[in-house]
Amino acid sequence: MLKLQNKIALITGGTSGIGKATAIDFIEQGATVIITGRNQISVDATVKMLGENAHGIVADSANIEELKQLAIKVKALTGKVDVLYVNAGYGRFLMIEEVDEPHFDEIFNVIVKGTLFTVQSILPLMSEGGSIILNTSSATEQGLHGASVYSAAKSAVQSFVKTFAAELSTRKIRLNAVSPGPIESDFFINTGMNQEEIDNFTSVLLPKVPMARFGKSSEVAKAVTFLASDDSSYMHGTEIFVDGGQVQF
Numbered sequence: 001m002l003k004l005q006n007k008i009a010l011i012t013g014g015t016s017g018i019g020k021a022t023a024i025d026f027i028e029q030g031a032t033v034i035i036t037g038r039n040q041i042s043v044d045a046t047v048k049m050l051g052e053n054a055h056g057i058v059a060d061s062a063n064i065e066e067l068k069q070l071a072i073k074v075k076a077l078t079g080k081v082d083v084l085y086v087n088a089g090y091g092r093f094l095m096i097e098e099v100d101e102p103h104f105d106e107i108f109n110v111i112v113k114g115t116l117f118t119v120q121s122i123l124p125l126m127s128e129g130g131s132i133i134l135n136t137s138s139a140t141e142q143g144l145h146g147a148s149v150y151s152a153a154k155s156a157v158q159s160f161v162k163t164f165a166a167e168l169s170t171r172k173i174r175l176n177a178v179s180p181g182p183i184e185s186d187f188f189i190n191t192g193m194n195q196e197e198i199d200n201f202t203s204v205l206l207p208k209v210p211m212a213r214f215g216k217s218s219e220v221a222k223a224v225t226f227l228a229s230d231d232s233s234y235m236h237g238t239e240i241f242v243d244g245g246q247v248q249f
Contacts, residue, residue, distance in 0.1 A: 006031075007026075007032070007228075008032050008081055008083070010034045010035075011023050011034070012059070012086055012087050013037065013088030014033070014036060014037060014087065015035060015037035015039070016037075018087060018224075019085070020035075020046060021216075021217035022087065022221040022224045022225070023050055023054065024050065025224070026225060032053050032055075034057060035055070036057050036061070037059075038058065038059070038060050040058050043058055057070060059073075061110055070122075075125055083130065084119070084122050084130070084133070086114075086133070088114055089115075090110065092149075093147055093150060094146055099149055104149055111154060111157060112157065119164060129172060129173075131173070131174045131176075131227060132168070132176075133176055134164075136157050137180060138180065138181040138241060138243040138247050139151045165236050174235065176227045176239070177240070181241065181247070182206065182209060182215065182243070182246070184216055209243070212244075213244065223242050227240065
């Protein structure tokens with residue numbers, strides 16, 4: 001039997017990288033998937049690629065009003081959500097001396113505010129037995145140059161895992177997190193780094209990964225599918241690291 005047969009899943013930030021890979025895996029496991037993205041063209045192209053079991057909604061996860069509208073649109077489209085994967089987000093990296101208020105607000109708005117208000121907005125559409133998965137990051141477990149704001153934002157989401165899970169226990173909605181390490185995706189597109197900076201970042205990061213390679217988006221997607229399915233029925237308030245052993249050694 002397929003792991004997500006007849007489930008309705010919402011994936012924020014589903015037009016690329018881990019979100020897109022997860023949408024593919026969810027559909028292969030029997031789910032109907034709704035993806036969000038900030039650009040109509042990319043949303044439409046991704047839905048076309050995913051096929052008839054996919055729907056797309058344009059929504060900016062950093063905008064509370066758009067998140068409220070997202071819930072209205074999802075309710076009109078499917079009436080409910082069984083699985084919510086809060087994936088939207090990206091990192092920009094600046095050294096302490098370079099950080100300014102716009103940088104801080106940009107990262108915290110999409111990662112912290114976006115996560116909180118996405119869950120708040122969609123929660124009324126979720127019934128008993130639902131599963132919510134948040135994105136944390138292996139960056140919370142180590143000191144990475146230039147990652148002070150990004151790591152702090154992901155640490156806030158890490159805290160949400162515990163507090164949200166405690167609140168949702170009485171509603172029998174499970175909440176867990178996946179924590180990706182270095183992943184081969186289009187992550188660097190949003191960092192503002194040039195190619196030389198990306199190469200330098202990679203050269204510093206890769207030796208810290210015991211498996212000596214970057215992971216694939218599809219490898220993270222498999223972990224998300226596990227947390228979304230009944231295979232993880234006794235997991236609640238936990239965090240799965242998909243990082244090639246990066247934070248363990």
